[in-house]
Amino acid sequence: MTCAGVFMISAPRLSKGYHGSAMEEDESELEPELAGLLRLFELTRIDDAHFEGDPGPGEGRLFGGMVAAQSVVAAGRTVESGQIHSLHAYFLRPGRHDVPLWFEVDRIRDGRTFTTRRVVARQGGEAIFNLSASFTQPEESIEHQDPAPEAPDPMDPSLMDWESMRALLHDNPKLAKIKSPIEVKVCDTETPGEPQPARRRVWMRPRGPIPDDPVLHAGVLVYASDRTFLGTAARPHNAWRDVVPASLDHAVWFHHPPRFDDWLLYASHSPVAHNARAIILGGLFTRAGVRVASVAQEGLIRLRSQKKPK
Numbered sequence: 001m002t003c004a005g006v007f008m009i010s011a012p013r014l015s016k017g018y019h020g021s022a023m024e025e026d027e028s029e030l031e032p033e034l035a036g037l038l039r040l041f042e043l044t045r046i047d048d049a050h051f052e053g054d055p056g057p058g059e060g061r062l063f064g065g066m067v068a069a070q071s072v073v074a075a076g077r078t079v080e081s082g083q084i085h086s087l088h089a090y091f092l093r094p095g096r097h098d099v100p101l102w103f104e105v106d107r108i109r110d111g112r113t114f115t116t117r118r119v120v121a122r123q124g125g126e127a128i129f130n131l132s133a134s135f136t137q138p139e140e141s142i143e144h145q146d147p148a149p150e151a152p153d154p155m156d157p158s159l160m161d162w163e164s165m166r167a168l169l170h171d172n173p174k175l176a177k178i179k180s181p182i183e184v185k186v187c188d189t190e191t192p193g194e195p196q197p198a199r200r201r202v203w204m205r206p207r208g209p210i211p212d213d214p215v216l217h218a219g220v221l222v223y224a225s226d227r228t229f230l231g232t233a234a235r236p237h238n239a240w241r242d243v244v245p246a247s248l249d250h251a252v253w254f255h256h257p258p259r260f261d262d263w264l265l266y267a268s269h270s271p272v273a274h275n276a277r278a279i280i281l282g283g284l285f286t287r288a289g290v291r292v293a294s295v296a297q298e299g300l301i302r303l304r305s306q307k308k309p310k
Helices: 032-040 064-076 162-170 173-177 214-225 230-237
Strands: 050-053 083-091 101-110 114-123 126-136 182-186 199-206 243-254 264-274 277-286 291-303
Touching (some): 064 083, 064 114, 064 126, 064 243, 162 182, 182 214, 199 214, 199 230, 214 243, 214 264, 214 291, 230 243, 230 264, 230 291, 264 291
Antiparallel strands (some): 050 101, 083 243, 199 264, 243 291, 264 277
16 A cells, blocks of 8 residues: 655656656756656666666655556556556555665557556565556547536636645645645645535646657656545545545546646545545546546545554
């Protein structure tokens, strides 16, 4: 399991990845946090099935979205054609920042339309994360989509940024100084002491342009999809300071080729929570209302006063 929090990424020390051409572009337009994240996606290829990755700097548990994103990159670097359309993953153990990550890619199938990969991420010899990913070629068929949720414009000056919101909820001003690679604007504000519906809308965008590489766009989208998501289940209980959340699994379906060039509306809701677990469902929409991806996650949500079962 991994903490659903976030850490600040500076430009870290990294060995050069085997597929580093996308990062040879001018980084002057990227803020340091996004440039650092993209460098963490420059995995070092050991052989046809193994990659090594740097978990990046930070304190506490490794952010689950980071491990998921790097696993997506590892899988994508073994696929010759087609783009990712779905992934299903399980968080097995907490990740750490002081030990390199080892990604083992199993080439399950290379078909004419669908390609399947399985990735196991290890740290210190132990499996911490398991991912199944499917890639496909474009096809034409039936199309439909429910309307996107209503939301204020992402440039509305009244919208609070996510870091400031977290600082308010946790009564910790230091959290407001943490800058993520992903800019987040909150549509549904939180008020300490006042329960809210188990729904949330936030706008997200990377802090700069991502190189024109579908694997990198997919990786950054998966990284972002684990942000703000699990906390949706805590809104009805005003439980921000009283719970210890952790992601158990994560699934993403890409309805369109992964692109993260502009603001995306991330709308989520939690229809049920029981037995210290909650389900969260969500969708990612462009400013034009196109649903580009759907997300589902089950999270472990324990009260801080609870003792961990033996």
